[in-house]
Amino acid sequence: MKATNFALIGVAGYIAPRHLKAIKDVDGTLIAALDKHDSVGVLDSYFPDTDFFVEFERFDRHIEKKKREDDTQLDYVSICTPNYLHDAHIRMALRSGAHAICEKPLVLNPWNLDALQDIEKETGKKVFTILQLRLHPSIIALKEKIQNGPKEKVYDVDLTYLTSRGNWYHASWKGDVAKSGGVASNIGVHFFDMLSWIFGDVKVNKTHVHSYDRAAGYLEFEQARVKWFLSIDSEALPKEVKAKGQRTYRSITVEGDEVEFSAGFTELHTESYKEILAGNGFGLEDARTSIEIVHAIRTATMSTLTAGEFHPFVNLEQSKHPFERE
16 A cells, blocks of 8 residues: 655644654655754654755755655645744645645634635645544534534633743744734634534624733634633633642633543544544634634724623733733
8 A cells, every 4th residue: 555655844843743643653654854943853753764854945846856756746744834834835735736734723814715725726635734622522522412402502611721831932933923823823723613613603703802922802602602711821820720830721611511621632633634544634614713713813903891701810911911022
């Protein structure tokens, strides 16, 4: 059986090892990897014989040369680069005759999806994204519970996600809203995708806070009223969490009941790759609602606080942090 050939762009990044493991787990072959940074010793643990490049032009030339001289066709390009580069690297993958597997957020703006759909039609290749929460057993169980429940019921949901980041974050591309899309895009997009997947179309999207280290607002779906709060600031952690020395706090409650999904994350990239290779991956249209949500948050005028619509953490945090750092 013909091996499935992969290339990976952004191999020095934080999320790349999960993609490397997934490629290994599906018996893929990594024929080339690219990153402008050369701290990529992680390759030795997965694909030590991979050809590695620090310049895009040489990487692109290598793939073209392999195709023409060795008849080695690239099947997939995995993309783990900064958010603002996803669109360009997806285009490169499709025009190289490969499918694209791209980390979230797939793109920063909804209209980028429209252009990529045109390129899919031109090339006959597909764009896939990693929406791993849709594959989590606890999230699947919640979706089934809602689907099997009263169709007219609207659930009250609280989403709280705090994942502390140091000063490096603000000096990196992640701290630049033009490159990352801001906190909501960078750490929240997969939660918004999960909520829309379970609770239906968006009816209301209000933003209460959007600063360099936090975002909060209110979302109304067909079957849910969601108060949400996201932050990378350790000072926003609940006191009991800080007392334990923990730097991350994640909570989703539905009608006051906690949805437990902390376990089982490590294998979800592998499961995502298995689904993609089986023809069941998540594509451009699957990503659209979450991209529209985070784009609206990023460009929103701040809404006034309405009773029952704002997250409890907003009481203390509203207006404390302007978008630009001092």
